Amino acid sequence: MNLELSILLTLFALSVGSFVNTFIYRFPLIDSNQNLDLFKPRSFCPKCKSRLKPFMLIPIISYIYLKGTCSFCKEKIEISYPLNEVIHLLTMIAILFSVPIGINSIIVFVLFSILYTQMVLDYKYFLLSISLNVLLIVAGLVLNYGFNYFTSFEESLLGMIIGYGSLWLINAVFHWLKKEQGIGGGDFLLFAGCGSIFGLFSLGPILLMGSSASLLLFALNKRKSGRKIPLGTGLAFAAITYYLILRFSIFL
Numbered sequence: 432m433n434l435e436l437s438i439l440l441t442l443f444a445l446s447v448g449s450f451v452n453t454f455i456y457r458f459p460l461i462d463s464n465q466n467l468d469l470f471k472p473r474s475f476c477p478k479c480k481s482r483l484k485p486f487m488l489i490p491i492i493s494y495i496y497l498k499g500t501c502s503f504c505k506e507k508i509e510i511s512y513p514l515n516e517v518i519h520l521l522t523m524i525a526i527l528f529s530v531p532i533g534i535n536s537i538i539v540f541v542l543f544s545i546l547y548t549q550m551v552l553d554y555k556y557f558l559l560s561i562s563l564n565v566l567l568i569v570a571g572l573v574l575n576y577g578f579n580y581f582t583s584f585e586e587s588l589l590g591m592i593i594g595y596g597s598l599w600l601i602n603a604v605f606h607w608l609k610k611e612q613g614i615g616g617g618d619f620l621l622f623a624g625c626g627s628i629f630g631l632f633s634l635g636p637i638l639l640m641g642s643s644a645s646l647l648l649f650a651l652n653k654r655k656s657g658r659k660i661p662l663g664t665g666l667a668f669a670a671i672t673y674y675l676i677l678r679f680s681i682f683l
């Protein structure tokens with residue numbers, strides 16, 4: 432294994448993990464707060480709003496060094512911050528050992544990171560980022576058009592169309608019967624993204640695994656989530672699982 436490249440990719444993974452933290456924290460606030468975007472202002476403590484010093488931005492290590500508390504207000508730092516970084520780190524290490532090192536490592540890692548971010552966003556806030564969904568759709572079409580990366584271009588295109596259309600149709604029937612929206616529009620796009628990346632034939636398994644996972648989450652958190660089911664969380668989780676099945680033929 433190329434050591435320098437592996438170290439570089441690992442550092443890249445940690446930076447992405449750290450950016451994902453910022454994205455997840457700021458995403459629901461950006462609409463309502465005009466002074467906030469993804470890059471401005473620089474990172475701050477969510478509790479006391481103190482600007483973080485450069486060393487506090489070092490993923491994982493800063494959390495351990497600060498013993499999990501903000502050095503300004505001494506409030507506990509949510510465990511999800513280092514956890515997201517550790518998950519990104521471990522994923523990159525797993526990728527380095529299982530995918531040809533180089534551009535492939537970055538492609539698989541970035542797709543994972545986008546799906547992971549959507550999974551957490553929908554779980555925490557019942558929100559999905561449209562930009563990330565569009566990125567998934569475009570990435571799937573480009574990778575499969577140029578390189579048949581996961582599937583053929585035809586299957587990718589059909590996967591996108593049927594992915595969007597099928598959830599739209601289910602929602603339309605639900606709306607007609609119940610007179611309320613059952614599935615959020617972000618879910619249509621996320622499912623279209625899954626179809627665009629893994630192709631038409633991935634849609635059945637992803638929807639089955641995804642809706643089962645979402646229902647399980649719903650049952651476990653019934654009091655917290657009211658009547659809402661985080662379908663996006665399940666779909667993103669199922670897409671990651673589908674990739675693992677495809678790659679390692681585990682469970683088969």
Ligand SMILES: [Zn+2]
Pocket residue numbers: 476477478479480481501502503504505506
């Ligand atoms: Zn603080």
